[in-house]
Structures are given as structure tokens and as C-alpha cells.
Amino acid sequence: MLRVLGRKTSINVQKVMWLTGEMGLEVERVDIGGPFGGNDTPEYLAKNPNGLVPTLEDGDFVLWESHSICRYLAEKYGAPPWAPEDAAARALIGQWMDWYLTKLHPPMTVIFWALIRTAPEGRDMDAVNAAVGQAAELWTLLDAQLAVADFVTGNEPSIADIPAGCGVNRWYVMEVERPSLPNLEAWHGRLKDRAPYQDHVMMPLV
Numbered sequence: 001m002l003r004v005l006g007r008k009t010s011i012n013v014q015k016v017m018w019l020t021g022e023m024g025l026e027v028e029r030v031d032i033g034g035p036f037g038g039n040d041t042p043e044y045l046a047k048n049p050n051g052l053v054p055t056l057e058d059g060d061f062v063l064w065e066s067h068s069i070c071r072y073l074a075e076k077y078g079a080p081p082w083a084p085e086d087a088a089a090r091a092l093i094g095q096w097m098d099w100y101l102t103k104l105h106p107p108m109t110v111i112f113w114a115l116i117r118t119a120p121e122g123r124d125m126d127a128v129n130a131a132v133g134q135a136a137e138l139w140t141l142l143d144a145q146l147a148v149a150d151f152v153t154g155n156e157p158s159i160a161d162i163p164a165g166c167g168v169n170r171w172y173v174m175e176v177e178r179p180s181l182p183n184l185e186a187w188h189g190r191l192k193d194r195a196p197y198q199d200h201v202m203m204p205l206v
Contacts, residue, residue: 128176
């Protein structure tokens, strides 16, 4: 059986668990990190020297980094659309996954840590407002991409939707000033209709 080590409130764990739900994989998730601790033990660090979550165990094979885990699961256990056979389709999926990680995740993390993890008196609102502006520009870019298809790379979901799909839930839950982005909002609505998204992504932010 697959094991995912990591608490369910971690956005990176949510990426992996949402995908396993979509693919119908049997998974045991173990609470590690955050209030549960355990990610700084010698046993855990031997599996993931970063001390972060998630870590995937597939028999004797151990893998960390959420996007690498998603790619691995799609390639080993998936079928189209989660694992497209075409190299160009796989490249586009990787492009959008990397785009989220390098461009959108940093400002979203600033916003999340300030508004969710920091007491009001300790917040750097100048940094928050700057990050909100950066994130809004990037969500606008994705809104344009979604003008021509129901999902990030086409009319069926793929793992390209996983990273930004987890991030967009936070974007609409956190109290920030957002531009009106009809295509993004419609995409978020389609994601919210999916049971695995409801089970693994739509939860209180802590």
C-alpha cells in the first residue's frame, strides 16, 4: 500500500492526496509535521533530509517533493487524462506545475503565513499587500489560459491543475482584495464539484 507521510492541512500534502483520490488509489496517510511533529526525528530525516512533508512510501521506494510525487504517481498508476501518453501534453503539464511553484507559490506563501499563521499585531501588511498584487497578476494570467478550456491544459483535468488548484482554494478563502476573474472562478467552481477536491483540499486554513 502507498503511504503518504504528512498532515492533511499542508498544501503540499493536499496536492498528493487530491491526486490519489482522483486516481482511486488506496493510500494510508500518516500525520507528520506541524502540531504532530515527527518530521525532525532521525527516522524521518533518513527518508526526507529536508524534514518537510509530504514523503511518499511505495513499498521500498521513498520519494519527496510534492510535484515529483504527483508526476511519479501519474506515470506509474495513472491513465489519461492524469497521465497523458503524448510527450507534448506531458511537457505542458510540467510547464504549468513549475510555473505555479516558481511564480505563484512564493507570494501566496507570504499571504498565507501573514494572514493565517501570524497574529494581527505581527503582520507586515506592506509585504502582504505587495504579495497580493503579485498573486493577482499571476491569477489573471491563469484566468486568460482558462478562457479557452475548462482546465489548465485542456477540457479534462490533469496534474497541471493540482498545484494551482490547491492554491486557488486558499486565494478564495483568505480575506484579500481580489480582482474579478470569471474564468478562474468558474474553474474553481468545477474543482469544488469534484469529491476528491472536497475531501482533500476544501478544509479550514490553519
